[in-house]
Amino acid sequence: MVKGKVVALDGAKAVAEAMRQMNPDVVAAYPITPQTEIVQTFSQFVADGKVDTEFIPVESEHAAMSACVGAAAAGGRVQTATTSAGMALMWEVLYVAASTRLPIVMHFVNRALSAPLNIHCDHSDSMGARDAGWIHLFAENAQEAYDNAIQSVRIAEACMLPVLHTQDGFIISHGVERLQILPDQAVKDFIGTYKAEHPLLDTDHPIMVGPVDLPDFYTEHKRQQVDAMEKAPQVIRRVGQEYGTLTGRTYGLVEPYKLDDAEVAIVVLGSTAGTSKVVVDALRGKGVKAGLLKLRAFRPFPAQEVAVALRDKVAVAVLDRSMSFGGQGGPVFLETCAALYNGGGRARAINYIYGLGGRDTTPDQIERAFQEILNISTPGKAPVDADQSERGRQSPG
Amino acid sequence: MAKQPGWKDIPIGGLILEGGTAVKYETGSWRSNRPVLDKNKCTNCMLCWVFCPDSAIVVRESKMLGYDLEHCKGCGICARECPVKAITMVEETKFREGSNG
Ligand code: SF4
Ligand code: SF4
Numbered sequence: 001m002v003k004g005k006v007v008a009l010d011g012a013k014a015v016a017e018a019m020r021q022m023n024p025d026v027v028a029a030y031p032i033t034p035q036t037e038i039v040q041t042f043s044q045f046v047a048d049g050k051v052d053t054e055f056i057p058v059e060s061e062h063a064a065m066s067a068c069v070g071a072a073a074a075g076g077r078v079q080t081a082t083t084s085a086g087m088a089l090m091w092e093v094l095y096v097a098a099s100t101r102l103p104i105v106m107h108f109v110n111r112a113l114s115a116p117l118n119i120h121c122d123h124s125d126s127m128g129a130r131d132a133g134w135i136h137l138f139a140e141n142a143q144e145a146y147d148n149a150i151q152s153v154r155i156a157e158a159c160m161l162p163v164l165h166t167q168d169g170f171i172i173s174h175g176v177e178r179l180q181i182l183p184d185q186a187v188k189d190f191i192g193t194y195k196a197e198h199p200l201l202d203t204d205h206p207i208m209v210g211p212v213d214l215p216d217f218y219t220e221h222k223r224q225q226v227d228a229m230e231k232a233p234q235v236i237r238r239v240g241q242e243y244g245t246l247t248g249r250t251y252g253l254v255e256p257y258k259l260d261d262a263e264v265a266i267v268v269l270g271s272t273a274g275t276s277k278v279v280v281d282a283l284r285g286k287g288v289k290a291g292l293l294k295l296r297a298f299r300p301f302p303a304q305e306v307a308v309a310l311r312d313k314v315a316v317a318v319l320d321r322s323m324s325f326g327g328q329g330g331p332v333f334l335e336t337c338a339a340l341y342n343g344g345g346r347a348r349a350i351n352y353i354y355g356l357g358g359r360d361t362t363p364d365q366i367e368r369a370f371q372e373i374l375n376i377s378t379p380g381k382a383p384v385d386a387d388q389s390e391r392g393r394q395s396p397g
Numbered sequence: 398m399a400k401q402p403g404w405k406d407i408p409i410g411g412l413i414l415e416g417g418t419a420v421k422y423e424t425g426s427w428r429s430n431r432p433v434l435d436k437n438k439c440t441n442c443m444l445c446w447v448f449c450p451d452s453a454i455v456v457r458e459s460k461m462l463g464y465d466l467e468h469c470k471g472c473g474i475c476a477r478e479c480p481v482k483a484i485t486m487v488e489e490t491k492f493r494e495g496s497n498g
Binding site: 223 | 403407410411415
């Protein structure tokens with residue numbers, strides 16, 4: 001195990017630091033709003049000559065992802081960063097990146113989509129792209145964002161799939177935390193060198209990238225993507241283990257917290273897992289058998305782990321920081337229910353939509369969710385927003 | 398018909414692992430207008446060869462010889478760009494029906 005250095009950084013700067021240590025061949029990013037400090041900080045490293053990266057400050061996020069596709073097809077190690085509406089503008093090319101099987105890494109910050117205009121934390125942006133064919137990893141804090149950034153490169157290149165790893169906007173991206181960073185050489189050794197199998201720039205072996213794919217082979221290429229996603233959990237676990245050997249911080253697809261003997265549990269992604277752990281500890285102190293299942297990977301969805309972890313619970317509350325309008329719940333809820341159903345679980349599940357547009361989610365609200373699932377005997381419908389329901393409630397007296 | 402290769406048999410990402418394969422895909426049937434060359438006007442300036450998006454201008458020894466009609470899509474760019482108006486676009490039906498119109 002190598003000795004890390006303890007630093008105080010916000011999540012955005014922690015990821016920029018990881019990018020400096022990884023020294024990618026190409027970073028293409030849109031340099032203006034809605035961009036984050038990840039790109040601002042990294043472009044300073046470029047200007048200061050601290051990396052060899054070719055930094056392409058493109059005219060839009062559509063162009064950013066397109067430049068990434070070109071550079072990755074050429075055979076480079078390629079990264080980008082964006083958030084919110086920036087990802088929305090990348091939309092078309094996100095699919096091209098995944099379907100062309102290019103191991104691009106996107107350092108992401110979750111923020112709300114317009115309208116009304118809002119810049120704060122919300123998972124609607126990356127959740128909208130959940131079916132684009134990318135691997136999605138979530139972080140609970142700045143340390144995990146830093147660690148995920150480094151592991152993403154290995155995961156992407158082993159799966160030949162692009163990886164988006166994300167952190168909660170402002171809560172993590174702008175909150176200064178204490179974290180450990182690795183020595184530069186350790187990062188370099190961990191990610192190793194990348195040699196593309198079929199680089200477009202290898203003129204001795206000419207290839208064609210992105211040809212027309214009519215009904216005779218389109219399905220076959222989609223089937224290959226399914227196969228790659230099915231193999232991804234193994235890779236994510238293996239890389240997470242190896243990272244654990246290096247740093248003492250081991251990663252998998254999920255992180256159960258006091259879950260083994262729990263009767264009720266919360267399922268959540270991102271920074272709210274931290275808040276929920278505090279509540280679980282408090283409830284445990286009062287003798288309540290409460291537990292938590294934090295999801296690190298959302299794509300591929302760790303259905304088997306979720307089913308095994310939750311199947312003997314009486315009730316679970318699934319927390320979603322995004323809406324699926326007209327759907328039967330948020331994306332985390334729908335996936336969790338499907339995993340429970342297919343895994344033969346009997347746990348009752350209830351969905352809470354929380355923290356939209358950066359609204360604070362407090363330990364009180366999490367505790368109330370636990371109270372409600374403790375009371376569940378028949379499937380019920382939760383208020384759309386705990387805070388909203390509070391506002392509408394008659395105050396006693 | 399020979400059995401098509403399955404998903405395990407083909408390169409990932411839609412790659413084609415050789416160059417120059419566009420020639421195998423015949424786009425000539427898409428054409429509704431056919432370029433016709435007036436050899437008397439042509440100065441062999443090669444502008445049509447530069448502009449043709451389908452590499453369908455046949456050139457040998459610096460001479461513009463005509464068109465590769467298996468690949469010419471009939472876009473009309475060559476006719477538009479020819480500085481001496483040596484190329485005319487003629488409706489494809491005129492050739493197919495053998496009409497004199
Ligand atoms: S019509 Fe278009 S495709 Fe055909 S030869 Fe002229 S430029 Fe090429
Ligand atoms: S552009 Fe016109 S003049 Fe020039 S080579 Fe073509 S047909 Fe001939």
